[in-house]
Amino acid sequence: MIKRFSTLALASMLALPMAASANSAPDVSDLERKIEELSRQLIELKSAVADQQAVNAEQEDILDEIDDKTEAWDLASRIKFYGDFRSRVDYYNADTVGGKSLSNDSLWTNRFRLNMRVKATENVEFKGRLAMYKTWGMQSAFQDDSGAMWPEFDGNVSRTPIGDSSLYVDRAFVNWNNIGGLPMWFSIGRRPTTDGPPSEVRLGEDDRLATPMAFMTYPFDGLALGYGWSWGPEALGSSKIRFCYGRGFEDGLQVDSPGSIDDMDFAGLSWDIMKKDDRFLYLQSFMAFNVINYPNFQNEAIDMGFGEMSGMGDRVNLGDIWHTSAVYQNKVGDLNYFLSGGYSQTMPNSNGMFNSGGYYVDPPMAPANTDNEHGYSLYAGVRYDMDNIGLKLGAEVNWGSQYWVAMSPGHDEIYQSKLATRGQVYEVYMIYDLPTGEAISKYAKTFIRLGYQHYEYDYTGSGDWNMYPYKVNDPMVASMDPIESADQIYLTFEAKF
Known part of the structure; x- marks a missing residue:
């Protein structure tokens, strides 16, 4: 041009x-x-x-x-990081049958969790979470004279406050979705099995946090195969069913002999029967195979002491436990509510479960209890949301029977799992969204949570299937001086980013 x-x-x-030039001479x-x-x-x-x-x-x-960098940016954008931080202070006071008072006027903890999601292919995704959960001012596990808290092991690691700033892999699993073009998926790894429904209601979360219902709060490694569909009528929404398998204890390399033990495994079904907006109906049923009398603790000294000093002797398999639970939750206007129930059945082998007296001493003081025992639990709660002022008020109550067994060592109650209680627990709480300005991240949320819990124990050994659950005032357990009631107040400052 x-x-x-x-x-x-x-x-x-x-x-x-x-x-x-036509008119003049050329120059x-x-x-x-x-x-x-x-x-x-x-x-x-x-x-x-x-x-x-x-x-x-x-x-x-x-x-x-720029094109080259854009391609690199596109690849990097596959990785999404988000997380949360919680600082919490607890006041705890417990009264034993013998009149002794146990208290901790302030137990401070910090918890940091970092989540990661990565798309590997169109239908394969990795999800992971690292967690640090530390007690303020300690470089060792804090003292627990209540006897309610188990030492750290595979079923509560990253869920129990410890005395250092170690960062654990809390979750790490891969999902293969849309298998064969069908609404089917396969998932394997460290499972999302803590804080399941309806825990998100009182934790101030908007979405479901885990697959199993809250009676099953147990970090473990395993796999799942699932299938989803729509019921057709819009009012019924969608449904998903999963077969789940996991390992709760690895027995290691052993000599095949009468004294050897077997792996402890979980297997069962998890079914989202109906999910439509806030309305959710869920059922799960699983078997814990070859349960053990006590797990493999991280600290070898604790491991040995727990067995020998408690009179439980060598680690052994005790049999199987069948566990079934369901929950229905919904929201009407500003009112959230849920109702759930659980059933457990112990199926002991010759070593017995819920053994009385000193069965684990040598020689045993009483024969092993090989009877199948049935346990029950009910759990209900409400929460009223006042979004115009950023305030939520909630209340919950749960009850567990004499032989009730909850698989919840990964609970979030500091000392004792409230959903494992053989007795009653009452809780009231408030959640206040702090006015911290415009959200920069879509995950952003900052709030405080203040709550009060009152425990009333009817029977001993909540959460345990080893010893017989005596009434707390039974003379047989007078020397153990079990806890009769406890009160806990907690305050959290939580930021999600």
Whole structure:
């Protein structure tokens, strides 16, 4: 275009003197001067074109570099990081049957969790979570004279406050979705099995936090195979069913002998019967196979002491436990509510479960209890939301029978799992969304949670299937001086990002 313009301009300028020559005699010197001027301008124009070509080439290099970086950015955008931080202070006071009072006027903890999601292919995704959960001012586990808290092991690691800032892998699993073009998926790894429904109601969360119902709060490694569908009528929403398998204890390499133990495994079904908006109906049923009398604790000294000093002796398998629970939750206006129930059945082998007296001492003081025992639990709660002022008020109550067994070592109650209680627990709480300005992250949420829990124990050994659950005031357990009631107040500051 530039060359065409310069040619036309030159031709036009040459034509002017030619037209003028028709009326006057040619001026050769003037013509030569004009030709020299045009030549100079043409040289300058060529130089400008060359400079512009150099600029264009440089811009092309920059654009190519941006394209390369954009591709790298696109790859990096597959990885999503988000997390949460919680600082919590607890006041705890417990009264034993013998009149002794146990108290901790302030137990401070920090919990940090970092989540990661990565798309590997269109239908394969990795999800992970790292967690640090530390007690303030300690470099060892805090003392628990209540006897309610188990030492750290695979079923509560990352869920129990410890005395250092170790970062544990809390969750790490891969989902293969849309298998064969069907609404089917396969998942394997460290499972999302803590804080299941309806825990999200009192934890101030908007979404479901885990697959199993809250009676099953047990971090473990395993797999799941699921299938989802829509019921058709809009009011019924969607449904998902999963077969789940996991390992709660690995027995290791052993000599095959009568004294050897077997792995402890979980297997069962998890069914989202109906999910439509806030309305949710869920059922789970699973078997714990070859349960053990006590797990493999992280600290070997604790491991040995727990067995020998407690009179429980060597680690052994005790049999199987069948566990079934269901929950229905919904929201009407600003009122959230749920109702759930659980059933457990112990199926002991010759070693027995819920053994009385000192069965584990040698020689045993009483025969092993090999009877199947049935346990029951009920759990209900409400929460009223006042979104205009960022305030939520809630209340919950749960009850467990004499032989009730909850698989909840990964609970979030500091000392004792309230859903494992053989007795009653009453709780009231408030959640207040702090006015911290406009959200920068879509995950952002900052709030405080203040709550009060009152425990009333009817039977001993909540959460345990080893010893017989005596009434707390039974003379048989007078020497153990069991806890009869407890009160706990907690305050959290929580930020999600």
